[in-house]
């Protein structure tokens with residue numbers, strides 16, 4: 001009999017049918033409850049206290065776990081940095097907890113204008129709009145630029161906010177295979193032939209958080225130039241950590257100023273929440289101010305948020321920031337080496353994200369529960385964030401972790417995999433379907 005708790009996933013319940021909004025949710029409720037009871041539901045854990053390198057969490061089913069925390073996104077460990085915390089607390093004491101409206105209707109304030117300049121200088125994109133979250137920035141930037149007669153060509157694994165922004169803006173959305181420039185070239189050629197007068201936006205990321213990789217930007221930019229397309233890159237996961245001065249993969253490749261549009265998030269490295277849209281020219285950012293609902297009609301960032309992000313940028317740009325980056329990437333390298341020694345190599349390049357592929361979803365869920373029960377808190381990533389049958393553990397490393405924690409984590413992952421295979425048999429679960437996440441949502 002099918003073990004639904006292990007073999008069904010969140011996305012099997014995505015499209016409920018029936019005319020009653022409540023009763024049609026019941027199969028999902030039953031699945032969530034059963035999976036939670038058995039400790040296989042990997043979402044909605046909460047921390048008992050402030051997330052630290054060792055942490056205590058409670059699963060959605062009520063189970064308590066404690067151990068090495070590789071599940072928090074705080075890439076340089078700045079969320080508890082005394083200067084960041086003090087700046088944020090002072091801002092609340094001086095200015096209160098709120099912004100007084102959307103920026104469009106006067107909710108802006110001086111410190112946020114200063115942060116815009118900091119982001120502009122750091123990214124070499126002089127025109128910047130701040131958004132309350134990174135998700136709203138990615139969504140809103142595409143909504144601001146793209147109209148129904150335009151075309152969006154998107155990497156098959158691009159983030160949910162980019163997918164939704166594209167889908168809400170035009171019916172002409174197609175994906176190209178992940179980081180595959182031949183696939184992009186054929187999409188571009190077709191789009192340009194079919195729609196000679198359309199604006200074409202190509203969308204990708206400078207570090208994919210489920211694979212720790214990125215496209216060949218030199219070829220990508222050349223292809224965009226050849227076909228009259230513009231490139232938008234989401235820099236959420238590398239800005240502040242990778243490249244000289246932490247200025248990201250695009251800066252590392254010397255191509256930052258060749259990319260017209262960036263979007264980013266403050267929730268990974270910059271110790272708060274919030275996001276930005278940055279452009280080389282002013283017009284597109286004015287469109288974002290006027291026509292992207294998630295900025296135009298949403299209350300602006302609050303003072304504590306802006307103060308924390310500003311303090312984090314100051315540290316990132318300092319010698320301390322350089323040392324934190326070095327230490328974070330050393331930890332990531334130690335973890336990757338230790339995992340490889342255990343026969344579970346991690347994907348992609350050294351970054352804050354360490355991602356060993358575990359395999360079919362049932363194996364990954366049993367291994368995930370075993371990790372939590374044996375002192376390692378991490379995330380199990382499944383379709384649609386990666387291909388079916390290629391579930392992976394996502395481990396997020398900071399400079400505050402120790403080398404011993406990295407080595408212990410690798411040992412626990414190995415043991416969890418052995419345990420899962422022994423429990424289920426190594427062939428368990430659906431084979432890789434060869435379908436990328438977004439292919440199921442956006443027609444090619």
Ligand SMILES: Cc1ncc(COP(=O)(O)O)c(C=O)c1O
Pocket residue numbers: 133134135136138159161205209234236237264265266267273274275
């Ligand atoms: C690539 C990418 N873009 C945008 C976001 C959204 O950022 P935020 O969490 O700040 O809303 C995320 C975070 O999950 C992300 O991974």
